[in-house]
Amino acid sequence: MGTESQRYDKKLFKANLKPNWCPGCGDYGLLSASTKALSKLKFQPSNVVFISGIGCSSSFPHWTNAYGIHMVHGRALPTATGVKMVNPELTVIAVGGDGDGYGIGIGHFIHSARRNLDITYMVMNNQIYGLTMGQSSPSSQLGLVTLTAPQGVDELPINPLALSLGAGASFVARGFSGDRKHLQVIIEKALNHNGFSFIDVLSPCITFNKLNTYEWFRKRVYKLDENHDQTDIEAAFAKSQEGNGRIPIGIFYKSERPSLHDLDPVTKNKIPVKEPLGFKAQGIDVQEVFDDFR
Amino acid sequence: MISDNSSSSKDTLHNDGYDRFSLRWGGAAGDGLWYIGILLQKYFNRLGYYVQGFPGTQSTIRGGHVWQHIEFSTQKFGSFDSQLDLLIAFNSVTLDVHLHHLKKHGCLIYNSDMKNNNDYKEDIASRKLTVIEIPLKILAKEIDPSTPVLANSLAVGVLIEFLDLDIGEFIAILKQKYSERKEILTKNLIALENGCKYFSENYSTKCKCCNSTVERKDQLIISGNHMIALGAVASGLKFLAQYPITPASSILSFLANRAEKYGVVVRQAEDELAALSMCIGASFAGARSMTASSGPGISLMSETLGYAAMTETPVVIVNSMRAGPSTGIPTKMEQADLMSAIYMSHGESPRVILAPRNVQECFDITTRAFNIAERYQVPVIILSDFALSERTESVTPFNLDVNIDRGIIWEGETKEYSKFKRYQLSDNGISPRAFPPTKNAEYILVGAEHDELSHSLSGNRCGLPLSGNIRKEMFKKRFRKLELIREQEMNPPEIYGPIQADHTILCWGSTQGAVMEVIDQLNSAKGASWNMLSFFDLFPLPYQKIQSYLDKIQNSLIIEVNYTGQLENLLHSHLNWRPDDRIHPLSGENPTPSYILTELEKFSEYF
Ligand SMILES: Cc1ncc(C[n+]2csc(CCOP(=O)(O)OP(=O)(O)O)c2C)c(N)n1
Ligand code: SF4
């Protein structure tokens, strides 16, 4: 394929700062894959906004060269909604951890999916709370011993893929940070998709999760191939149910439907931040405004 | 029959005519009362009266009783009162709840085909009420059995005939309203006419109002919430996110209805955490943004408000206060969120709090709020309350073209700002903002303490000596802005009445109108000397400017609709000053002039 030989500045989206993640942390894989994908697709740093919540993974925007918002815990998605809906020309990418996205912020996950907000949302799923040093996460595997589940986790983990499919996400995928090339391809597709593109990224926490390690995943992950029909939601649901024995990675589901800013009465025609301010500047007749009250 | 003295005499009530008239209109929720109440207000307004209206819901008193208070006068007045000249009762709950508010010699129009639970004969006779009975339901059925709401237009016909006013203006209002729904229009016109006819065939009593004195045909009937919405659009609002809650919801529905026309992206958020977060995102991207809520939702916003202050992200938050704590009394007013607005969110962070006092001021304060928010890059809270949000007033058309100041925005290299530093330390604490996709300004907004370039000080730099210094500088920077706002933006209270007075009433926010009336009444009584200090710019309190006002006070009393005396405590903490007396109305009803007068009489030293 021609694109392979195309040259691009692989470091354009990399910040000068060094990430403060533990060496070997799964999050490096996503950082590398996504900055490369952005460069390759010729995005401009000034046109991209990374938005995160709180967690090890959520410090991600600081390690990129682009605009960014390091928001409070769990609120990356509504913040991204605000950015995208006043300037749909920006490329908005929300990132964070499993605690951030599937725990405290899970409500926003469902609503952003059903709205088909045109952003890419990537969750660095390490099945543990890293930053707070090893508590259970909503995606922790049953039986995992954590600081807060000394007898082993006794709550069924969230299934983020099934959840997002059910919530109406129009692009649903899973990647593995141990396979950056494959992950980058998924991200490129997600960035080009109009609508809510969700990628659950298996990103081992080498410090606090001693069960779901690179080795553990390598034994289990396999790539979805052309036999999987990405437009078939039932097939996608079926794949999302595959358990610990085999873990499919790749694009589960992809469908075309208008995104939120295609439908919103203002953004369907206009870029709000480029519009003049106030009644007069917008050419609105004052008498008409007042007539509503007479 | 609920009384024996159902009026049929040929007299005119109140011979010189009323120059101020108050009526209340009550029934069951879902009867379209609120809607017709607004049309009636528009009607009196068109006739040239000054009008105030206030909706009431008392969902705790038997299934969903609603009422609409309408008061009109030949002169502008401060606040509607609780004393009624006329009560229109569609159901018997209305009598239970409001009959005792009727003045002696007042009038009662009531739906005679309603079921009666109580006997009011004695009450009616002893207070010499004039009673007019109309079988509204039956008359409505005669026109169209499937449209019981026609009873409203029937009652309007009765009312207009009784008040001896011009029916033509109401016909015009209906025609305007239903210009595209001819069938509904026709039925309503018949109902209106039948109401008039029924009244004149059965009664000859008239209740005369003085002719309106001012040509006010252009006046608007508008609520506090709608004024805030207009103020926001006039200021360049581009993004509103809100989660429904009484009494803030009408901002959301009003703007949702006009989103495309006014160029405002309006989103109903999944909760208030999301609503304010969306606004932060929109503001970061360069849009003026606003959210509105009431107590429970405002509490949920607390973490993100701190984020806005820390990251110096401008945003306007409307808190239409309702009675708390917790669910409290959702459909009643209170002024109890001042302290929580000042201290909301952990840590110490600047914010600005402005409290509009009347409907017109809702517009003015909203436009100021946006400019202060962007000039100083702080969250601004507009503290309104139920009594102001949902109150309607006659307002003279005003200038919608307002001054918009977006503060310092970096669009490329200048002499002063060669390189973009989001948190550049400056003498006044204000630094430039830049919006994507501005080139060479890419930065990460962060709620962690940060340096001038917005690099987080937590993580690997935390605890290093340099970080400690930056932390101190950034703290001072944020609070330098607060001092600048105090000095440059915040106004002292407004005096009403004589500059020097024996007695001063202090108040804030929406109680201004009621207190003004009290001052007028007391001053028109022989020998009394009263004035009022009404506060509207509450935080940062401009205490140096306030001192000279307090110095002139002889005797003082503060009225606050809260339990603990929140403005009083704020004044005390800054100025070591306390009023002599205090009134804390806590029933949930907004204090009316007669309520305040009654309470004042308890302080014998004043009289
Ligand atoms: C409102 C709030 N509650 C709790 C915290 C503490 N906290 C910080 S990060 C975190 C969990 C992060 O887990 P995850 O999102 O999975 O990120 P990871 O560190 O694993 O990448 C918690 C509970 C917080 N910052 N804010
Ligand atoms: S604690 Fe875990 S998640 Fe956090 S940086 Fe280290 S390896 Fe990564």
Ligand SMILES: [Mg+2]
């Ligand atoms: Mg995690």
